[in-house]
Amino acid sequence: MARHVYETGLIGNCSYLAHVHKNTNIAWLCWPRFDSSFVFGSLLDEKKGGEFSIKPSGDFTSHQYYLENTNILCTEITTETGKYRVTDFAPRYEQYDRYFKPLMLVRKIEPLEGNPHIKIVCNPVYNYGKTALKSVRGSNHINYTGCEEKMRLTTNATISYIVEDQYFILKETKYVVLTYGEPLEAAVGTTSEIFLDKTISYWRTWIKRSSIGDFNQDYVIRSALALKIHQYEDTGAIIAASTTSLPEFPGSGRNWDYRYCWLRDTYYVINALHHIGHFEETEKYFDYITDISFEEGLRYQPLYSISRQKDLTENIADHLEGYLGNGPVRIGNQAYEHIQNDIYGQALISLLPLYTDHRFVFSERKDSAHLVEMALKRIEHTIDEKDAGIWEFRNSAFMHCYSNLFQWAGCSAALKIAKTINNKELEEKATSLMNRAAKHIEDCYDPVRKVYTHAVGSPYLDASTLQLIMMNYLDPNSQRAKDHLIALENELKTPSGLFYRYLHTDDFGKPESTFLICAFWYVEALACVGRIDDAIREFDKLMPYANHLMLFSEDVDEKDGSMWGNFPQAYSHVGLMNAAYRISNKLNKPLYLSTEMVK
Structure with missing residues (x-):
């Protein structure tokens, strides 16, 4: 009998924690607090737990690791058509004499080899899976309503492909940012990179000390x-x-x-x-x-x-x-x-x-x-x-x-x-x-x-x-x-x-x-x-x-x-x-x- 192993990694910023599965799905995320209802909870029920994944169209292998001395998690997916990396993190760094630690999950999707064929799925739920949130399409975002605060998915990926559940060829780096309450209004790519650099610096400094x-x-x-x-x-x-x-x-x-x-x-x-x-x-x-x-x-x-x-x-x-x-x-x-x-x-x-x-x-x-x-x-x-x-x-x-x-x-x-x-x-x-x-x-x-x-x-x-x-x-x-x-x-x-x-x-x-x-x-x-x-x-x-x-x-x-x-x-x-x-x-x-x- 094979050894049972939890195939998820943990990210967080002292405001929230999320589990990222080796298949890229956010298997567990409670918002707005550690003890709130899950927004994604496939860990406890694959049908009622919602999904937030970036999976390829065919079979794949996965390699998951942390950026050294950080709580930033990378998942590399290899398929017959190509290879890509998903970098997941919760922004955290010092700003204005306090810590910036928003209810924000940033997902950076990079092509590494070939022409990976992927699909972005984001279906949050609430009330421990009893409530499927309603999605409302915007210009470069999707609003989700039905929980205590509005959730928003902001991205530079094609919104239609996400809304219509379609696969697409990943030719350039895409960013997907999910927020609870306050949305991201700034440029998604530039802002995500700034947040990533500052978060890397924060964690590595914390370890150095x-x-x-x-x-x-x-x-x-x-x-x-x-x-x-x-x-x-x-x-x-x-x-x-x-x-x-x-x-x-x-x-x-x-x-x-x-x-x-x-x-x-x-x-x-x-x-x-x-x-x-x-x-x-x-x-x-x-x-x-x-x-x-x-x-x-x-x-x-x-x-x-x-x-x-x-x-x-x-x-x-x-x-x-x-x-x-x-x-x-x-x-x-x-x-x-x-x-x-x-x-x-x-x-x-x-x-x-x-x-x-x-x-x-x-x-x-x-x-x-x-x-x-x-x-x-x-x-x-x-x-x-x-x-x-x-x-x-x-x-x-x-x-x-x-x-x-x-x-x-x-x-x-x-x-x-x-x-x-x-x-x-x-x-x-x-x-x-x-x-x-x-x-x-x-x-x-x-x-x-x-x-x-x-x-x-x-x-x-x-x-x-x-x-x-x-x-x-x-x-x-x-x-x-x-x-x-x-x-x-x-x-x-x-x-x-x-x-x-x-x-x-x-x-x-x-x-x-x-x-x-x-x-x-x-x-x-x-x-x-x-x-x-x-x-x-x-x-x-x-x-x-x-x-x-x-x-x-x-x-x-x-x-x-x-x-x-x-x-x-x-x-x-x-x-x-x-x-x-x-x-x-x-x-x-x-x-x-x-x-x-x-x-």
Whole structure:
């Protein structure tokens, strides 16, 4: 059976994200926001998802790649009659002391060889495929109506051929620009080239300003570029993935909407970007989490919308067939109702660099004491209760080791912040709560097996407890840390280097696919305990699980290496970056300050 691979690449500009298939079709694009209805959604339903493609009349082969160190994607199509290249990008560059990042998709179509015979198809939809937009022809454009704002296709290609669904010979470079809301009124060819040059320059400058070690640098660069465009810059929120309902395994029913901001996930993303020397994202997220902190009571939700909306009611879009026929398609995520008590600590850790890294001026942070005090109150309110945990169990609650670990780590961060702002009362509160959290963690320890289980009173093991080592709750040089790691790898690691989250039955039965970030956590833990050769070997084993563009999915099938789950998954790329960072620091002296928690 052939390995299943996602054959799309991702483009974006921190206002929107789009998936471009190897066949040139825009397989996924939500406008005007990450969590809006798709405009093109053939990823979930080929009949109702619309189409925006530039395909040839006959059989073809495809070669897809990114322009080096950018989020600009090229797809080269070769046919019997000729060859052409489609360059897709979302404009982004600095202008007037801010970023120009319009809801605009630019497609440059260049003939490379012979006389390629092509057809441009643009049929957007809305309301998740329930509404086919009405097209109205203009002089050099097509207007599409039926969604919240007007969409316009502006081009120097022959409008009649697009409207009448005709093929034509591509003799010269054509440009097709699709906009939402504000249309492109300037010269399409000249303007597209200006946007392209400035966007190339922006991304390459962003990478040049990154502190990235030599270890697997190409993969780290691609992961960093992918992570960057998962931040919705208008609010600072960072989403888990751009897609919804790509199944964790065929027929599993584990299809989730990931187009939201999980406070837990964001901690890992911020940490990874901070490791490579990017701080703007942290400061933007600080504003996002600060607003949540001041608006909420004693509980955070585990996730919010990109504009901090709280109601993410989960609905089934039963009119859509789902990815490769795998339903259900979910819009919204019921996990917003869950009790997940690790998030308070992770919110605090996300903010720690703003106070402990001297490249930030902490005195610029307003209401610091109040922010930390409220976070500690939330930890105190939840520290002794059971929760749904990191894996969001829907019908069971435990006193999870992972949740208490991040309560401990959050209090450790609060202690550091309190010392920075010279607040003795907060120091005492943080220390007291750290000790309470540590007591719960120790209640998870099994002295016979020399391992921490996933929850108090439970015999089951869980890859999330690898974080006990990475967060320095366990001294990485201690025998207890090394024994814990050995016990986890003996039970949860596969021969191919993949790692299961856990193997016990949950709400949907036993997991059938491995969770990629767990494998990267394993690599990171290996590096922490000094098993550097093992860490490098296991890291190298994971690289072939990427697609043709070095993009990684959420889940991987142990049997054949198939990619499953939402794609590309921020978690997986974060795991890669943090694992590479750990290995680089072991091989070389670090190039930048570490934000690791220190016991």
